[in-house]
Amino acid sequence: MSFLGDKSAKTFVAGHRGMIGTAAHRKLAALGFNSIVVRTHAELDLTCQHAVDTFFDAEQPRYVILCAAKSGGVHAALSAPAEYLTKNLGIIFNVMTAAQRCGSVRKLLILASATIYPEDAWQPIPESAFLSGPPAPGSEWYSIAKIAGIKMCQAYREEHGMDAIAASPNNIYGPRNPFPSESSHVIPALIRRFHHAKVTGAPEAVVWGSGAALREFTHVDDLVEALVLLMDRYSGLEHLNVGSGEEMSVRELAEMVKEVVGYEGRVVWDASRPDGVPRRLIDSSKMRKLGWKPKVALRDGLIEMYQLYCRQQDEA
Numbered sequence: 001m002s003f004l005g006d007k008s009a010k011t012f013v014a015g016h017r018g019m020i021g022t023a024a025h026r027k028l029a030a031l032g033f034n035s036i037v038v039r040t041h042a043e044l045d046l047t048c049q050h051a052v053d054t055f056f057d058a059e060q061p062r063y064v065i066l067c068a069a070k071s072g073g074v075h076a077a078l079s080a081p082a083e084y085l086t087k088n089l090g091i092i093f094n095v096m097t098a099a100q101r102c103g104s105v106r107k108l109l110i111l112a113s114a115t116i117y118p119e120d121a122w123q124p125i126p127e128s129a130f131l132s133g134p135p136a137p138g139s140e141w142y143s144i145a146k147i148a149g150i151k152m153c154q155a156y157r158e159e160h161g162m163d164a165i166a167a168s169p170n171n172i173y174g175p176r177n178p179f180p181s182e183s184s185h186v187i188p189a190l191i192r193r194f195h196h197a198k199v200t201g202a203p204e205a206v207v208w209g210s211g212a213a214l215r216e217f218t219h220v221d222d223l224v225e226a227l228v229l230l231m232d233r234y235s236g237l238e239h240l241n242v243g244s245g246e247e248m249s250v251r252e253l254a255e256m257v258k259e260v261v262g263y264e265g266r267v268v269w270d271a272s273r274p275d276g277v278p279r280r281l282i283d284s285s286k287m288r289k290l291g292w293k294p295k296v297a298l299r300d301g302l303i304e305m306y307q308l309y310c311r312q313q314d315e316a
């Protein structure tokens, strides 16, 4: 039976309070999945192997979508290398070993990342660039855990016949409650900063780096459409890229966020902050061949996020 034909099966969405996990949970509920299993971080620490084993033995899920991770933006990943490496390795290791051992799991999907690729990879980066060189410095701690996750999916498929797959998304953005902190990814950080500058009447607002870095932004609702498609129709050894294909500079992004927020002051670039890799555009043609087509235009997604931010500010 396919994933979409099996909506009463127990489906564990790990990390359902995070940005992607929330959207995945919402999407599955809307599709009619009626046995979704969730645990908060406080209820189940996925870095604790014994707790994860006990949970899988008790719940016996049939499907697992692993959205839990130690995740953050360019600065956060640079400043906590040990945490990014060990927590992400621990979560992936514990969930995959427990899923294999408990025997109930028919399919498992992990979220890798487009940061797995080397900085000098051909752009748009195809899946075949995987392990063609070391991952870009700065985020390598996080990336090595994601690389290990992809290799674990491949090893478990080869040795145990486990249907374990991996998606590698590029920069994802979308609604989230509570709104992410300043140390998070670029889009929520800029919404916060431009809004604050607007309401305080500040003449200028600071944006990190040079503005020259190129990034590809994909709305979280489009990503979860891809995840559902992968759960339903894909059972390959290779991880698949998920990105909108729309590339822009951080400078262009900052101008768009500024306009959506309605801030009329000046943008000042803080060159002491990291740019990260100069360019990261992935080739998602394999995902598109499966039938995936991103729908949310960046400007519309930004408007939705800013409205949410204003509502949250009003309620606070």
Ligand SMILES: NC(=O)C1=CN([C@@H]2O[C@H](COP(=O)(O)OP(=O)(O)OC[C@H]3O[C@@H](n4cnc5c(N)ncnc54)[C@H](OP(=O)(O)O)[C@@H]3O)[C@@H](O)[C@H]2O)C=CC1
Binding pocket: 014, 015, 016, 017, 018, 019, 020, 021, 040, 041, 042, 044, 045, 046, 047, 066, 067, 068, 069, 070, 071, 072, 091, 111, 112, 113, 114, 168, 169, 170, 171, 172, 173, 185
């Ligand atoms: N956002 C992006 O641009 C991209 C994300 N990804 C990957 O997608 C996945 C989801 O990302 P995203 O939704 O943005 O991340 P978030 O940080 O929004 O969510 C991660 C969730 O995982 C939970 N979590 C963290 N550690 C543990 C733990 N030890 N035990 C249980 N739960 C835990 C967090 O809970 P708490 O907050 O309580 O710690 C949080 O709810 C991650 O694997 C990430 O690496 C890949 C590419 C791009």
Ligand SMILES: C[C@H]1O[C@H](OP(=O)(O)OP(=O)(O)OC[C@H]2O[C@@H](n3cnc4c(=O)[nH]c(N)nc43)[C@H](O)[C@@H]2O)[C@@H](O)[C@@H](O)C1=O
Binding pocket: 071, 072, 073, 074, 075, 113, 114, 115, 169, 170, 171, 172, 182, 183, 184, 185, 186, 187, 189, 190, 207, 208, 209, 213, 215, 250, 273, 274, 275, 276, 277
């Ligand atoms: C796929 C991959 O995607 C992400 O990696 P990232 O691209 O490094 O993410 P970011 O959102 O931190 O930065 C993007 C760009 O934006 C610039 N920038 C400007 N001003 C701010 C700012 O205020 N904050 C931040 N964070 N960045 C800023 C910053 O200098 C950089 O050039 C992670 O989610 C990673 O986990 C992941 O998996």
